[in-house]
Amino acid sequence: MNTTELNDAAALDEQDCPDGNYSPDSPCFGKAAGRPRAADKAARRAALLHTAGRLFLEKGYSKVSLEMIAREAHVAVRTIYVKFGGKAGLLNAVIADGRAQFFGSMEDMETDPRPMEDILRDFALRFLELISIPTFCSLHRMVVAEARTTPELAETFFEAGPQRTRIELGRFFARPDIRAQLRPDLRPELLPVFLLNCIMGDHMSRLLFPIVEAPSIDELRSRAAEGLDLFLHGVRR
Numbered sequence: 265m266n267t268t269e270l271n272d273a274a275a276l277d278e279q280d281c282p283d284g285n286y287s288p289d290s291p292c293f294g295k296a297a298g299r300p301r302a303a304d305k306a307a308r309r310a311a312l313l314h315t316a317g318r319l320f321l322e323k324g325y326s327k328v329s330l331e332m333i334a335r336e337a338h339v340a341v342r343t344i345y346v347k348f349g350g351k352a353g354l355l356n357a358v359i360a361d362g363r364a365q366f367f368g369s370m371e372d373m374e375t376d377p378r379p380m381e382d383i384l385r386d387f388a389l390r391f392l393e394l395i396s397i398p399t400f401c402s403l404h405r406m407v408v409a410e411a412r413t414t415p416e417l418a419e420t421f422f423e424a425g426p427q428r429t430r431i432e433l434g435r436f437f438a439r440p441d442i443r444a445q446l447r448p449d450l451r452p453e454l455l456p457v458f459l460l461n462c463i464m465g466d467h468m469s470r471l472l473f474p475i476v477e478a479p480s481i482d483e484l485r486s487r488a489a490e491g492l493d494l495f496l497h498g499v500r501r
Contacts, residue, residue: 321399324335333354367394381496385488390483445501463491
C-alpha cells in the first residue's frame with residue numbers, strides 16, 4: 265500500500281470518531297497514535313450494527329435515517345456510506361451478522377462429510393433457533409408491515425436472509441453424493457424451498473403474532489426432526 269492509500273485508510277478510520285476522541289472511555293475506544301487495532305475496529309463495527317439494528321426495530325426501517333444512526337453510534341455518516349454503501353447495506357450487514365451467530369460454527373454444507381441426515385438435522389435446528397429469537401420475530405413483522413411502502417427493505421431482507429439460505433442449500437443438494445440419494449424427477453430449485461417449508465410449517469405465521477412463551481430447545485428439536493422426516497420421505501429415492 266502506498267503513502268496516499270495509507271493516509272486515505274487512516275482518514276476513513278478516523279471518521280469513526282469525528283471529534284478525534286480516541287480515549288478508552290470514548291464509544292470509539294481507539295488510540296490517537298496510528299491506526300486502530302483490528303480488535304478495536306471489529307468492536308466499533310459491532311457497536312454500529314447493534315445500534316442500527318436497535319433503531320430499525322424500535323422505530324421502523326423507513327423512519328430511521330443514517331444521520332440518526334450515526335449520531336447514536338458516534339460515527340460519521342460518510343463512514344457508513346464508505347463501509348456499507350448506505351442504509352440498505354447496513355441492514356444487510358445487521359442480518360448477515362445475526363445469521364452468522366447461528367451458522368458460523370456449522371461446517372460448510374458443500375464439504376461436510378457427515379451423512380445427509382446429520383447435516384440437515386444440524387441445519388434444521390439452527391434455522392428454527394434463528395427464526396424463533398425475539399429480534400428476528402420483530403424484524404420479520406417490520407418487513408411484513410413496511411414491504412409495500414419500502415421495497416428496498418423487502419429486497420434487502422430477502423437477499424440477506426431467505427435467498428442466501430436457499431443458495432447454500434441448493435449447493436448442498438447439488439453435491440453428487442447427495443443428489444444420488446434423491447429422486448431424479450425433482451427439480452433442483454424446489455428442494456431448498458420444500459425443506460424450509462417442511463421445517464417451518466406454520467411456525468413463521470405464528471411468530472407474526474405476540475408470543476406468550478418462546479419455544480424451548482426441546483420443542484424446536486422435535487419440530488426440526490418432524491419436518492426433516494417429512495422432507496426426506498418426500499424426496500429420497
